[in-house]
Amino acid sequence: MRLLNSRDRLGWGITIILFLLVLYPLAAVLIQVLLPGVFSGVWKLGDWSLLLEIFNRPLWQKSLENSLLLGLGTTLLATTLGTALAVIRSSWSFPTAKLLDGAVWLLIITPSFILAQGWVLFAAGGGIASELLGWSWVRGAIFQPAGLIFVMTLSKFPFAYLSVYAAMEWKVDGLSHAARLCGASAMTVWRTIQAPLLLPAVLAGASLVFMDTIGDFGLPASIAAVYKFPTLPYSIYSAIYTSPIRFDMAGVLSFYLVVLIGLAMMLQFYMLRRSRFDFLSGGAVRSKPSADGRFAFLLGLLNILFLLIIIGIPVGANIIISLLGTQGGGYALANLTLEHYRELFSSSSQLLTGFGHSLIIAVSAALLGLLVGLGVAYVLTYSKFKFKRLIEVSSILTLAVPGVVLGIGYIFVWNQKWLESIGLLLYGTPWILVLAAIAGAVPVITRLMVGAMAKVPVQLLTAAQLQGDSFIGRIRFILIPLIRGALLSAGLAAFGSGIFDLAVNSILFPPKFLTLPVTINKAFENLDFGYASAATIASSGIVILIILAVELLLRRKEVA
Incomplete structure (x- = not known):
């Protein structure tokens, strides 16, 4: 009974934390539309007709149209590309x-903003494509809706690829063999047996592509x-950082963005229930790629060309531009x-200051996020807490919700006058960036922790409890040593993602408190491409070296 009570207390504590980090800010965005003055102490029903103004105001309508066009077009192409590559x-x-x-x-x-910057440097007028390669047509091809869908497809197809590739880990050849014995052709077998079995994975990948695309700020x-090319996320950002501040516009556009993502999630759940196929059985075997070498060389060559496009162009463009003295110099x-690069490390450089701020925020978010993620994973794995499903949904919600929407919600929640009297007026302080970074890191940490804890039987914890060990003791001396590797991976993943989160940082960074992604993006907006590219390459290299050094040090210590 004591064990169950401790788990229930943990469950309630985690529920409250996730409510403050995720659910309350998201609810605040919707409440602001219905009760626009509620967070300022004014209880007045809002003008619901404002929701329909999106069809009358040109910028609002164009932002919605562009987001839908970009989201649907990218979903179609990226899902097709990712599925084909996975197969x-x-x-x-x-x-x-x-x-x-x-x-x-x-x-x-x-x-995404780093990848997008690389494509801009490659395709813009006077960029690498036109000046170095003589491809003047690239600018017109890329800077149009179809071109942007193409660029987004090349960065979002991994979601569909991983979803389908994971689903093809196991195969049941008996079904295909039976169909072939009945006279079905190879194409018929694929169309009637293999493709339907992959449908849930394809739909899951498509929904991830759509949600990540429509909420992309980079x-x-x-x-x-x-x-x-205004989209809903960028117009929300513009509404906050233009004069006068347009909270009504930000609220309405955030409402529609949340609705679109919610519809995508609901459609995914519905289709997955309608398309459920339990085909793994005693006849299932792990699939292995065929060793037939007839097309191996051709596939390898095509793959190299593909990698030069998806990685070589955005990364290579940043490297080349960072080494040019001036754009006009050719x-x-x-x-x-x-x-x-020398300018980056000068005493007057804003990059070092922004990089230092981002390091502090990322480290704080990684450490605190590990505590929250560890608690979430423990409740999901071992507890019978009655609101466990709510915790599970809340812990992955920030994967689907765009950072700009979460940032707007944090402004509404943490910018209330009464919070100042109790010392919790966090808006305008670095702590609000830490909270937002924790909210963004929890889904990744939780997924890694749940997978690791699934291998640790609850009987070990129960036996320790029967011997009189405390709840903290069981976590410290039994669970953590067994999942230490996953903890390290989760912490480093949270650290890396917290460094370069442009959306949240652009919305919430305090005055005179620049962070790394904001510094890079401001240099890019000011057309200082050389400095922005050098900052991108140098900071990415430093972050990678930090992650590798920490992992090498702690992994070696773990082995010793």
């Missing part, structure tokens, strides 16, 4: 296949310097310089 990767063995897997993960963890923020050897 090829699972079916045939070819050289450089591991490089494709690595590139997929690199695209997932790389902030691409519109990066292309704003050279091409005007791509000659005489124009190559390290001056931008």
Whole structure:
């Protein structure tokens, strides 16, 4: 009974924490639309007709149209591309296949604004494509809706790829063999048996692509310097950082953004229930790519060309531009310089200050997020807490909800006058960035922790409790040593994601408290491409080295 009570107390504590970090800010966005003055102490029913103004105000309507066009177009193309690549990767063995897997993960963890900046530097007028390669047509091809969908597709297809690739880990050849014995062709077998079995994974991947695309802030923020393409996330940001501040506009656009993402999640759950196939049985075997070498060389070559596009262009463009003295000087050897890198580390550089601030925020969020994620995973794995499903949904919600919406909610929640009397007026302080970073890190940490805890039987904890060990003692001396590797991976993942979160940082950064992503993005907006590219390459390299050094040190200590 004492064990159950301790778990219930933990469950209630985690519920309250997730409510403050996630549910309350998101609810505040919707409440602000219905009761616009409630967070200022004014109880007055809002003008609900304002929700319909999105169809009358040109900027609001255009933002909605662009987001839908970008989201639907990217979902269609990225899901098709990701599914095709996953099928090829699972079916045939070819050289450089591991490089494709690595590139997929690199695209997932790389902030979208960095990838978008690389494409802008490549395709813009006077950019690499036109000046170095002589491809003047690239600018017109990229800076249009279809081109932006193409760029977004190349950065979002990993969600569909991983979803389908994971679903193809096991196969039941008996079904296909039976169909072939009945006279079905290979195409018929694929269309009637294999494709329907993959449908849930394809739909799951498509929903992830749509939600991540429609809430993406990085691409519109990066292309704003050279091409005007307002979307819901960027217009929400503009409403907060223009004079006068338009909380009504931010609230309405956030409402529609949340509704679109909610509809996508509901559609996914509905389709998955309608398309459930339990096909794993005693006849299931782990799938292995075919060793047929007839097309291996061709697939390997095509894969290299594909990687040069999806990784080489955005990363390579940043490297090249960071080494140019001036844009007008052309791509000659005489124009190559390290001056931008020297400028980064000068005493007057804003990058060092912003990088220091981001390091503090990321480290704080990683450590505190580990505590929250550990508690969430414990409740989900071992507890019979009656609101466990609410905790599970809340812990993954920030994966789907855009950072700009979460940031708007934090403004409404933590910018109330009565909080000042109790010392909790966090808006305008770095602590609000830490809270937002924790909210963003909890889903990743929780998923890693749940997977690790699933391997630790509850009987170990129960036996320790029967011997008189305390709840904290069981966690400290039994559970943590057994999942230490997962804890390290979760902490480093949270640290890396917290460093480069542009959306939340752009919405919530306090006055005169610049952070790394804001510093890079401001340099890019000011058309200081050389400095912005050098800052991107240098900061990314430093963060990677920090992660590798910490992992090497702690992993070696763990082995010793």
